[in-house]
Amino acid sequence: MDPNPHLAILQVVASRLSRSLDVEEVLKTALTALTHVTGHEISSLHLLSPSGAALHLRGDRGLTDELREANATLPIGEGAIGRVAASGETLVVKDAATSPLTLPTARRAVEAAGIRGFVCVPIRAQGRVLGTLSLGRQVLEAFTPEEVRLLEATADQIGVALDNARLYSETRRQLEELKRTQAQLIHAERLAAIGELAAGVAHEINNPLTTILGEIQLLLLEELPPRMRERLKIVVEESARTARIVQNLLLFARRYPPQSNPCSLADSVRRVLDLKAYQLQVDNVRVVTDYQTCPPVWADEHQIQQVLLNLVQNAHQAMRPRGHGVLTVRVKPESGWARIEVLDDGPGIAPENLKRLFEPFFTTKAPGEGSGLGLSVSYGIVAEHNGRLWAENRADGGAAFYVELPFGGPSRTVEAPPDVVPSVRPLRVLVVEDEDRVAHVISNLLKNLGHTATMALDGADGIARAVATPFDVVIVDVKMPGMTGHEFWQELVARGLPLARRTVFMSGNQRSPEMAAAVADSGAPILGKPFTVQELAAVLRVAVQR
Ligand SMILES: Nc1ncnc2c1ncn2[C@@H]1O[C@H](COP(=O)(O)OP(=O)(O)OP(=O)(O)O)[C@@H](O)[C@H]1O
Numbered sequence: 001m002d003p004n005p006h007l008a009i010l011q012v013v014a015s016r017l018s019r020s021l022d023v024e025e026v027l028k029t030a031l032t033a034l035t036h037v038t039g040h041e042i043s044s045l046h047l048l049s050p051s052g053a054a055l056h057l058r059g060d061r062g063l064t065d066e067l068r069e070a071n072a073t074l075p076i077g078e079g080a081i082g083r084v085a086a087s088g089e090t091l092v093v094k095d096a097a098t099s100p101l102t103l104p105t106a107r108r109a110v111e112a113a114g115i116r117g118f119v120c121v122p123i124r125a126q127g128r129v130l131g132t133l134s135l136g137r138q139v140l141e142a143f144t145p146e147e148v149r150l151l152e153a154t155a156d157q158i159g160v161a162l163d164n165a166r167l168y169s170e171t172r173r174q175l176e177e178l179k180r181t182q183a184q185l186i187h188a189e190r191l192a193a194i195g196e197l198a199a200g201v202a203h204e205i206n207n208p209l210t211t212i213l214g215e216i217q218l219l220l221l222e223e224l225p226p227r228m229r230e231r232l233k234i235v236v237e238e239s240a241r242t243a244r245i246v247q248n249l250l251l252f253a254r255r256y257p258p259q260s261n262p263c264s265l266a267d268s269v270r271r272v273l274d275l276k277a278y279q280l281q282v283d284n285v286r287v288v289t290d291y292q293t294c295p296p297v298w299a300d301e302h303q304i305q306q307v308l309l310n311l312v313q314n315a316h317q318a319m320r321p322r323g324h325g326v327l328t329v330r331v332k333p334e335s336g337w338a339r340i341e342v343l344d345d346g347p348g349i350a351p352e353n354l355k356r357l358f359e360p361f362f363t364t365k366a367p368g369e370g371s372g373l374g375l376s377v378s379y380g381i382v383a384e385h386n387g388r389l390w391a392e393n394r395a396d397g398g399a400a401f402y403v404e405l406p407f408g409g410p411s412r413t414v415e416a417p418p419d420v421v422p423s424v425r426p427l428r429v430l431v432v433e434d435e436d437r438v439a440h441v442i443s444n445l446l447k448n449l450g451h452t453a454t455m456a457l458d459g460a461d462g463i464a465r466a467v468a469t470p471f472d473v474v475i476v477d478v479k480m481p482g483m484t485g486h487e488f489w490q491e492l493v494a495r496g497l498p499l500a501r502r503t504v505f506m507s508g509n510q511r512s513p514e515m516a517a518a519v520a521d522s523g524a525p526i527l528g529k530p531f532t533v534q535e536l537a538a539v540l541r542v543a544v545q546r
């Protein structure tokens with residue numbers, strides 16, 4: 001016979017518990033091991049609630065349903081178990097059935113279960129009470145000091161095991177947290193790397209695209225057989241699409257802070273409609289505009305144009321299948337807001353889709369035709385401007401999209417610019433661009449617009465020419481080896497040349513930090529590569545008016 005069965009039991013409990021690092025597992029192991037103590041005791045284990053205000057039954061062996069219910073949650077400081085939790089001292093009750101320490105709420109259950117002898121010991125870890133361990137039995141026989149010591153020793157083991165489990169889960173949590181932040185960091189780094197790459201790619205792709213688009217636009221100005229004209233138009237569309245992909249890549253990969261400048265919504269609308277004019281015309285979409293006098297809004301013009309482009313694009317796509325349509329775009333002040341309305345006479349929006357339009361990746365279009373990002377990106381942009389964007393179906397068919405932006409900055413009213421912008425007088429334009437072909441195509445486009453063009457292939461050459469001959473406007477590439485566009489402008493200023501005021505910055509990445517710095521310094525207008533003849537004409541108009 002084992003000379004000390006209690007010691008053996010304790011060893012079993014200790015070795016089992018020390019292997020467990022999970023709280024639930026510790027509780028289960030502890031209670032199972034305890035029944036080995038005498039075999040017929042009823043045991044229960046309570047743990048303090050996280051706030052420390054109550055005790056919760058976390059495990060038991062042999063409790064009747066009634067007892068389990070009466071013991072589910074116990075107050076601290078009251079009743080035998082509550083007192084042990086409060087004092088941290090072991091409590092031995094001779095007869096639970098008659099003891100004043102038995103809670104009135106539990107007495108019936110205790111009597112019914114025939115519990116007499118009872119002992120409760122605290123579970124501690126690092127000097128703090130975590131809970132209690134109780135044993136009861138159905139004979140009127142007090143627990144012996146040896147049994148009590150065994151129970152206390154077991155409770156100590158449980159305390160240590162619980163503390164280990166807590167430490168372990170805390171460590172695990174911290175590890176998870178670390179892993180998560182590390183993943184985020186890697187993600188952010190990857191995005192930054194894509195941003196860098198995109199910026200480089202944008203430069204490399206937009207330069208040849210400028211040449212391609214420019215050359216084709218020049219060709220389209222000539223007498224051509226209709227079949228050739230059709231094919232060239234496809235090339236124009238596909239080149240424009242490539243440019244859009246590059247722009248989107250830039251926009252998504254790099255988070256540029258939105259710039260806030262006073263801008264005329266009518267101008268923005270006009271620019272976007274210019275951009276889409278050709279495609280709309282091809283699909284027999286008539287464009288009706290109505291620009292009412294409206295104060296400027298403070299906004300990031302590029303982002304607002306992106307929103308408008310998405311709305312016009314959607315309207316176009318909705319009307320295209322029918323082969324004709326009317327696109328109505330209005331700008332007007334509306335109860336204290338600047339409002340843009342984009343209306344089409346397409347099929348409208350199915351009622352069940354109205355709520356989902358602005359969800360990312362919600363699309364009803366075929367793969368390749370729509371990614372479902374247009375409206376969600378637009379929604380985000382408008383929200384960032386403290387504005388509103390919503391959709392409705394029009395009473396007489398078709399969809400209506402509304403953008404409202406708050407007026408901001410100094411409240412001055414500007415006249416809506418006339419719908420037909422007068423063409424400018426013939427200008428002498430200096431083109432500073434390091435890529436030979438790009439410089440050539442810009443020069444030819446300028447000549448076609450009735451201007452004269454002089455090319456300079458780097459900043460120093462440009463300065464020399466500007467000093468030697470008077471020019472009306474200079475178009476300068478921002479990113480050039482040697483002298484950058486920004487430095488070129490600074491040199492013009494340093495030399496007191498009036499041309500500095502009529503500088504246009506050109507770039508494949510309109511939102512690069514270099515461009516932002518150059519524009520912030522000079523207030524000069526931007527020409528994004530690649531561009532249409534209309535955009536080139538428009539930027540010249542802006543430049544000469546400065
Ligand atoms: N003018 C409209 N008429 C009818 N339905 C529209 C109109 N504009 C948007 N929708 C519906 O809203 C959906 C989501 O539009 P959203 O611009 O977000 O994505 P998309 O146009 O499908 O794809 P993406 O803009 O990314 O190319 C569209 O697929 C379409 O079902």
Ligand SMILES: [Mg+2]
Pocket residue numbers: 310313314370373374375
């Ligand atoms: Mg869209």
